[in-house]
Amino acid sequence: KPASDAIITADETGRIIYCNGIVEQILGVPCRDIVGQPLTVLMPERFHAAHRAGFARFLATREPTIMGRPIELVARHRNGTEVPVELTLASWESGGRVFFTGILRDITARKLAEAVLTDKMDELARTNAELGLFTYVVSHDLREPLRTVSGNIQLLERRLGDQLNEDARKQIGFAIGGVQRMQALIEDLLVYSRVGTEGQPFAPVDMDEVLRTVKSNLHAAIAESHGQVTSDELPTVHADRTQMVQLFQNLIANGLKFHRGSAPLVHVTGRGEGDAWLFAVRDLGIGIETQYAEHVFTIFQRLHTDEFPGTGIGLSVCRRIIERHRGRIWVESEPGAGSTFWFTIPRRKA
Numbered sequence: 001k002p003a004s005d006a007i008i009t010a011d012e013t014g015r016i017i018y019c020n021g022i023v024e025q026i027l028g029v030p031c032r033d034i035v036g037q038p039l040t041v042l043m044p045e046r047f048h049a050a051h052r053a054g055f056a057r058f059l060a061t062r063e064p065t066i067m068g069r070p071i072e073l074v075a076r077h078r079n080g081t082e083v084p085v086e087l088t089l090a091s092w093e094s095g096g097r098v099f100f101t102g103i104l105r106d107i108t109a110r111k112l113a114e115a116v117l118t119d120k121m122d123e124l125a126r127t128n129a130e131l132g133l134f135t136y137v138v139s140h141d142l143r144e145p146l147r148t149v150s151g152n153i154q155l156l157e158r159r160l161g162d163q164l165n166e167d168a169r170k171q172i173g174f175a176i177g178g179v180q181r182m183q184a185l186i187e188d189l190l191v192y193s194r195v196g197t198e199g200q201p202f203a204p205v206d207m208d209e210v211l212r213t214v215k216s217n218l219h220a221a222i223a224e225s226h227g228q229v230t231s232d233e234l235p236t237v238h239a240d241r242t243q244m245v246q247l248f249q250n251l252i253a254n255g256l257k258f259h260r261g262s263a264p265l266v267h268v269t270g271r272g273e274g275d276a277w278l279f280a281v282r283d284l285g286i287g288i289e290t291q292y293a294e295h296v297f298t299i300f301q302r303l304h305t306d307e308f309p310g311t312g313i314g315l316s317v318c319r320r321i322i323e324r325h326r327g328r329i330w331v332e333s334e335p336g337a338g339s340t341f342w343f344t345i346p347r348r349k350a
């Protein structure tokens with residue numbers, strides 16, 4: 001790549017004593033027109049005062065506030081437009097005099113690219129927010145009519161009582177089942193949409209205490225399955241406590257649910273690993289085939305639709321929670337032997 005950086009040298013009075021040919025490419029002025037001129041000729045009017053003040057301060061204190069590292073500013077093109085540039089400035093001495101050399105790079109293209117990227121990100125954030133709101137409103141507003149439907153079907157069943165034959169009773173049963181399934185989906189969708197909208201600020205969270213809460217919440221599931229949830233000592237992390245409860249609860253409930261035969265065992269561990277905390281929720285259940293290891297974190301994706309109840313939202317909630325905490329979540333599994341769900345929570349930067 002040919003030299004594309006302009007080089008300009010000024011003396012301690014702030015007058016330009018040297019420049020290279022690239023200056024003309026970037027700012028439209030040939031060197032011979034600016035040598036001998038003050039540096040301010042290269043700057044938009046509004047920066048002149050700040051430049052003079054900074055220049056005087058440097059000569060008085062020699063404190064290199066803007067020296068040595070690239071800074072972004074705008075330069076003035078001869079035609080009056082402004083050019084975004086990156087300036088790297090150094091001062092040096094020779095024969096008892098102070099000189100300044102600046103390297104100037106045209107960053108118009110980079111700035112344009114950044115602007116496009118910022119636009120796209122704004123757009124994405126807007127779309128995401130709209131989608132979140134949509135999910136919330138739809139799931140929230142669907143609850144009411146659904147309650148009406150299920151209430152009325154049940155009322156009908158009670159009223160008609162003996163008049164119903166076997167077939168009609170079955171059909172009512174299906175209808176109620178369908179409504180209940182829809183209610184479960186809607187409740188889970190609401191939980192999913194709230195991860196983004198109702199998150200609490202992060203604070204120290206004792207994960208041992210979180211696990212105790214989760215075990216008490218899952219009391220019925222543990223008792224019913226004759227299962228056991230054990231753990232090593234868990235650390236305190238910087239997180240949203242409510243979401244840590246949700247996370248453990250989904251992973252542990254899955255560990256208790258997805259097994260066949262003997263009573264389920266779930267073991268939870270957590271330890272420091274580099275700049276994050278690494279947790280594992282391990283079970284001895286049915287496991288997950290490697291090709292589905294990513295798939296299961298996608299909303300509505302379920303591998304065992306008939307055998308086990310569920311909505312397919314739990315793990316996508318886990319992933320959203322972990323994303324909000326800037327961690328990672330993944331699963332390692334041996335089908336038939338069990339699964340380990342791993343996740344990380346970054347340590348708080350000191």
Ligand code: ADP
Pocket residue numbers: 250254255258283285286287288296297301302303304309310311312313314315316339
């Ligand atoms: P749900 O449990 O409601 O079906 P999840 O999002 O929690 O939804 O899980 C998605 C799917 O991933 C489950 O349907 C199941 O097929 C699989 N899965 C999740 N956890 C486990 C586990 N511990 N062992 C085996 N399969 C699992």
